[in-house]
Amino acid sequence: MGKTVLDLKNFNVTYLNKHQRVHAVKNASFKINKGDSLGLVGESGSGKSTLAMALLRLLPLKTTEISGAANFIGKDLVKLSEKELRKIRWKELSAVFQKSMNSFSPVHKIGTQVEDIYRVHEPGAKKKEIFEKFSYLLELVKLSDRVYSSYPHELSGGMLQRVSIAVSLINDPELLVMDEATTALDVVTQGEILDEVVKMEKELDMTRIMITHDMSVVATSCNKVAVIYAGELMEVGLVKDVLKNPLHPYTKGLLNSFPSLKGKNKELQGISGFLPDLSKKYAGCIFSSRCEHVMDICKKQKPKQVEEEGRLLNCHLYGGGN
């Protein structure tokens, strides 16, 4: 295993409303090593995007509260000042966001935007140098360098998402966060892009967090997976372990609600019930109200994170206690 790129410890994100505090992410802890690709999976509203946006420090200061530690190559992302943050933005930590159609200014050419972005960290860079660097990245995502002099509206959604990926890599970041980066695309394009990302990763030695609600995206493009439910991590482990043999009841439920990855036609099942109201405090396990294996203790006490079969689990069923 390579060195640790991101070490998350008891990471919390709380939204402050006029009337209430919404605990969007609670006590999240996991590690990502160099070369890893972690899939962060959960239903919509589970807090996965919030976690990503909080790591990128892009949530509005006035209405959010972040606590805990996020050690990113020796710096704590939670405590960095705006100035220190600006130094690592994009250069060390970059991102691809969900809505590809709106990820570029519609009235500026792609090239202009790329130049401005590159010059944030390399103010003296020449146009030609940037163009050459970007052309190489465009090639990696299978686009012609004509894109450089195009306006965003002249490209399709899939092309724009490829451009976004190329832009995110322009400064060779240590860590790339992809927030539902392929969700808005059709299945074929999505598959192609994921293939390219995996190939690129080998070439560029990238480390990546992939935020998605789609287990098949995780299966095809990640080596680690973290399952998040109602703001809390349920199970974290290697994709090959977790997908083949999920231990947490929630992970099992989530996998059952997707078509089998190996082509066996099992009957699809959803998980009954709804996400709990995150503005309330719960004494027990957050999943207990929907869990099939619920026990008395689940309603009274929060499970501690335990390690079992090479993965981290938050469940009273494991850890030997009960």
Added chain:
Amino acid sequence: MIETILNDKQLFFGILGIIFLLSVFALAPVIAPQNPYNYGPDILNGIGENGHLLGTNKMGQDIFSMIIYGARTSLQVAVISALISGLIGIIIGGIAGFFGGIVDEILSEIINIFMMLPTFFLILLIISLFGNSIYNVMIVIGLTTWPRNAKLMRGEALSLRERTFVKAATAMGENKPQLLFKYIIPNGLFPVIANTTVGMANAILTEASLSFLGLGDPNIISWGQMIYEGKSYLTSAWWIAFFAGIAIVITVTIFYLLGDGLNHVMNPKHSVGKGV
């Protein structure tokens, strides 16, 4: 319903204001201390003189009473012209959006062209040729301000005709005019109504401007007429023009508040609980 009204300040004050204006409209003879159509015995009183709260004009007409009665004129102009303009706009826009294709292309182009014409001057021209009765003013304002309503109705009709209930009705064999008048127009009416309140405000301003040019109905008391008349006495009796203007500002603001409030109700942009 009540909660929506209380939650939106603009809607709340707009509705409150309209209730106020309608009360003034209905109770004018009770509120007004004198009948402003009668000339008083006292010539040109200042503010508060001889029991005239806001003074009188040179013919002894009580300004406060004139303002109360002027509300009647303004509201009549607003409502009747808005009805005419709304009706034309709804029919033309409804047809354009519902039938689509070449009909829509031609009607849309016509709507766009009419939106570019200088409405106020056209009204001025027609009124000066056809005579300046208050009814002419109402009708002409109505006839010249429909394009915005038409544009809104067209947009609504375009999206409504793709909706399931309209398709279902088509499948059940309802003919086109039935569809248009039974489903499309009633369901697309709300944005036009919201826009109509703005149209009413503009109608009041237009009537006042016409009066200011001497094209008002001389047999009727209107705020615009009062300003027109007061123009000659700005330095000696400023109150004649001043309070009439205040009345216009308040009334027009009320209509704008109502219009904005209704628009908020239609597209509530600020949804609560963003994120998570």
Added chain:
Amino acid sequence: MKRYIGKRVLTGIITILIVFSINFVIINIAPGDPVKTLMGQETDDPELRAALEEKYGLDEPLPVQYLTYLKNALKGDLGISIIYNRPVIKMITEKLSATILLVLTSAILSLLIGTIMGIIAARKEDSIIDLIFSGFSYILNSVPSFWLGLLFIILFSTVLKILPTYGMTNVRTSYTGLAYVWDVIKHMVLPVSTLVLIQIPLYFRIAKSSVLQVINEDFILTLRATGMREKKIFNKYVFKNAILPTVTTFGISLAYLITGVVLIEIVFAWPGTGRLVLTAINQRDYPTLMGIYLIMSVSIAVMMMIIDILYAMLDPRIRY
């Protein structure tokens, strides 16, 4: 792009034709016969009647009359003012420069002031400044322009006697050179202020709402994530995106000003087309009124066309 311009010019031409047609229809359906309308209700001169009938071919069928009318109008012959016995087009062009001076000055000033206010309000949304600007703009939106002008006159002729309240120059003196320019500027302050105040809400609203909309776009989030400075994000990316709607607003504002300036000219006795309109109304001088209507409509149509084409050139998304 060429196709778009072609299409837009065609619409412009159709608009102008419709304006002429409306005018023609009005002449023909107005109470009394068309000659009376053109000649003035009070005059009845058989010679003049015969001359007009021949000129407009009034004994011909309506379609022929229409063509004759169009031909005359397109040649710039807008008829003769009976009251002054002069060609209408001449009377209007004489007064045009004074009007254009007011229109352009106030158009540019209101564009600048309103837009800057809108941007400030959007950047400090919900602050005291935003509340004051928004409230101010909301009320101004309801104020009749001519009444605002009258308020200025009340204020400046009775209390603050520092600015002239009527005319374009001081008639008692005959300034030349810089002194003349200064005199005109002083006379312009009140009418221009009135027009600017009335126009501010238009620009304020559009600038504020489009800045607010743009700063919530996804690409702004991306740019923030790149570590780009807020100042650069705003000055380059937010600004160019948010300013586009203002271009269209400028057209709407000019169109309003071209007709709205009439009222303000009358209030401040400014020697432009406004005075012409007022006397024409009072004297029932219909050819002059119609001529002014035609010229206004044509200039609005042409101007809107230019604005639309300009917008298409600025916004890369419009390509037909």
